[in-house]
Amino acid sequence: MSKHTPEEGTGRTQTQTWDVWAYVVSADDAGYKISARNRRDTVTLEAPIARYHAGTPQQYDGAYPTDEQIRDALDLADGTPIVTNGDEMTIFADAQADAYPFGELNRVGGTPILRGDAP
Numbered sequence: 001m002s003k004h005t006p007e008e009g010t011g012r013t014q015t016q017t018w019d020v021w022a023y024v025v026s027a028d029d030a031g032y033k034i035s036a037r038n039r040r041d042t043v044t045l046e047a048p049i050a051r052y053h054a055g056t057p058q059q060y061d062g063a064y065p066t067d068e069q070i071r072d073a074l075d076l077a078d079g080t081p082i083v084t085n086g087d088e089m090t091i092f093a094d095a096q097a098d099a100y101p102f103g104e105l106n107r108v109g110g111t112p113i114l115r116g117d118a119p
Contacts, residue, residue, distance in 0.1 A: 013046040014063035016110035018091075020073045022103045034101055042108065043073045049113060061113050065091065065105070074103045 020043055024036040047063040065073075070093050071080055081096035091105045 010049045010051055010061060012049040014049055014111055014113055015044060016047050016063065016065065017042060017044050017108050018065070018073065018105040019108050020103065020105055022074070023101050025101055032099065032101055037104070040075075040103075041073070043105075045069050045073070062088070063113060064088070070105065073105055076102060 019039055020041045021037045022040045023034045024038070026033050026035055045065050047065045047069070049061050049063045051059065051061050053059045067082055067084070068078075070084060070091060071078065071082060074093055076082070076093075082093045082102065083096050083099070085092045085094075086104075089107045093102045093104065094100060095102065
C-alpha cells in the first residue's frame with residue numbers, strides 16, 4: 001500500500017476500523033466512470049506495523065492493511081490482483097490488469113502506534 005518499502009516488519013499490528021465503499025461503474029471509450037458509490041460495511045482489521053527508513057532520522061512505523069485484507073473487505077476473490085493508491089486514511093483499490101475501480105476504504109478509527117512500544 002505504501003509508496004515506500006518497509007525495511008523490516010515489527011511483528012506488531014494496529015487495530016484499524018474502515019468504512020468499505022463499493023462502486024457502480026460504467027465503461028466507455030475513455031475508460032471507466034464511477035457513477036455512484038455505496039457504503040457496504042464497516043470492518044475492523046489488524047494491520048501489520050512496518051518500519052520505514054530504519055536507522056535514519058526519518059525512521060517511522062506505519063500500519064497499512066495487506067492486499068489480502070483489502071480484497072476481503074471489498075469481497076473480492078482470493079488472489080485477485082489489485083493495485084492500491086491512497087494514504088493512511090483512504091485506500092482506493094483497482095484491478096491490476098485494466099484499472100477497473102473495485103472500491104475504497106475510508107479509515108474511521110483505530111489505535112495509535114505508540115513510540116514506546118517500538119522494539
